[in-house]
Amino acid sequence: MKLLILGGTAWLGHRTALAAAAEGHEVTCAARGISGAPPSGAAFLSIDRDADGGLAEAAGQRWDAVIDVSRQPGQVRRAVRDLADAADFYVFVSTGNVYASQKEYGQDEDAPLLPPLASDVMESMESYGPAKVACEQAVTSGFGPSRRAIVRAGLIGGPGDHSGRSGYWPLRFAHPADAGGRVLVPDAGAQPTQLIDVRDLAQWLVDVARERTAGIFNAVGDTVPLAQHLAAAASAAGPGIPLPEHEPASTGAAGEKQGSAVAVAQQWLREQGVGEWSGPRSLPLWLEDQDWQGMNARSNARARRAGLTLRPLEQTLADTLAWEENEGIDRPRGAGLSGNEERELLARLDAGPGAVTAGRGKAES
Incomplete structure (x- = not known):
């Protein structure tokens, strides 16, 4: 061709x-x-x-x-x-x-x-x-x-994603900013996420061109809840990283267990000036506004029938983590909390109620 x-x-x-x-x-x-x-x-x-x-x-x-x-x-x-x-x-x-x-x-x-x-x-x-x-x-x-x-x-991720949206979570789980290993996550586990690997999209574009596959297609990843996406990011970060949990089990001071993900109420995050989805001082992929959540839950059935194949989400996140580490752990990114911002927020949580700690042991109990 x-x-x-x-x-x-x-x-x-x-x-x-x-x-x-x-x-x-x-x-x-x-x-x-x-x-x-x-x-x-x-x-x-x-x-x-x-x-x-x-x-x-x-x-x-x-x-x-x-x-x-x-x-x-x-x-x-x-x-x-x-x-x-x-x-x-x-x-x-x-x-x-x-x-x-x-x-x-x-x-x-x-x-x-x-x-x-x-x-x-x-x-x-x-x-x-x-x-x-x-x-x-x-x-x-x-x-x-x-x-x-x-x-x-839809949302494209994978190695080379300078937006930071697909690399932030695996990088944070692999290299927590907090000395105790805690990772701040939104208590929004049921919210949909949908990510397509840039390599899968690129290959399918070539396939469509080669085969002259006429039509209109949603080239999007499979929809998974945010909790599942974060679990995949934690798994991609390596053994021993705690799986996030989002269902509140109690209220009170955060950080009672070292090496745990800290699920925080969305209202509290908004009050602290934490942004949704992308940009500075944000938690990537978090999208509280229900009028926009459908953007992460579109049907990809037509594209699937036309030959679109998707690699496992965990593989995409693991490969993105490797690219992020090669680019530099501490470099500025287009999305997420800086290390200092996350430590400051965790300190505020330590000083009062509003968070739920979640670790692998809690998730499996």
Whole structure:
């Protein structure tokens, strides 16, 4: 297969190019090159997608398939215009943010979408969902339903995840900030989580392009409760790490047992200024707002039937931990509590009621 990847130098695009090159495909990564170099085995084509004729050189060749990860409607509209006669199939990587509601569990690909962004340029992340809707519409309009695949990705994790969302928990369990080995977790064990390994997504994008699997797909991981995700993170961290528990067994001072996970009331966390999901001073993947929990509980049945395979969550977290350790345990991250922040919060808990300690012994009793 002669494959054109519009991108291919940043995280997902690079992994996709790597997977395609490993199969022996003729891969060309078309990008500005600012995010890095393409993997070994892939050619590089310098382009400017913001220029009207930025894809002229690519449009002058013949491609079996194109894979596009852009979020800018203008870039996608121009690519579809210029490549409609040069490529047989177009794979567009979209997002679950296109859905009008993030509340319902089990939504499939037929759920209502947000209105498309009219502008060619997405000015801020507040317009991310509408921008991707506009991109999807451009691809379908230019290539038709039978010559395109729309792949709506969910939360992507794994080695290389600089957001910190998939690496924070295994790293924290492997290297607790607290001298007593305690790890602060939200008492939200039933909340859904859904993570897809970047390597699984990348491989499936190549498969879809190769097989020309037309359709619209939720490319998301299996939904597991937060408690199960944290247990997998603790297991990935190595033997002897306590499994978190989230059902309150008692109230009172925290930290009575060394080496235990400390499940803390969500209200208390909010009062201490701890954020949800991502960003500084946060607990990654925690998402208290029920109007948004459905984003972690979408159906992946259609993608599964189309060949998407997922490695065990614990393997993803273990590999991400190894990457995090190699990058540096104490480096700044895009999500989570710093060591000092976690120690400060645990000290506040020690001074008063509000937490539940949970360790492996407690969980098995």
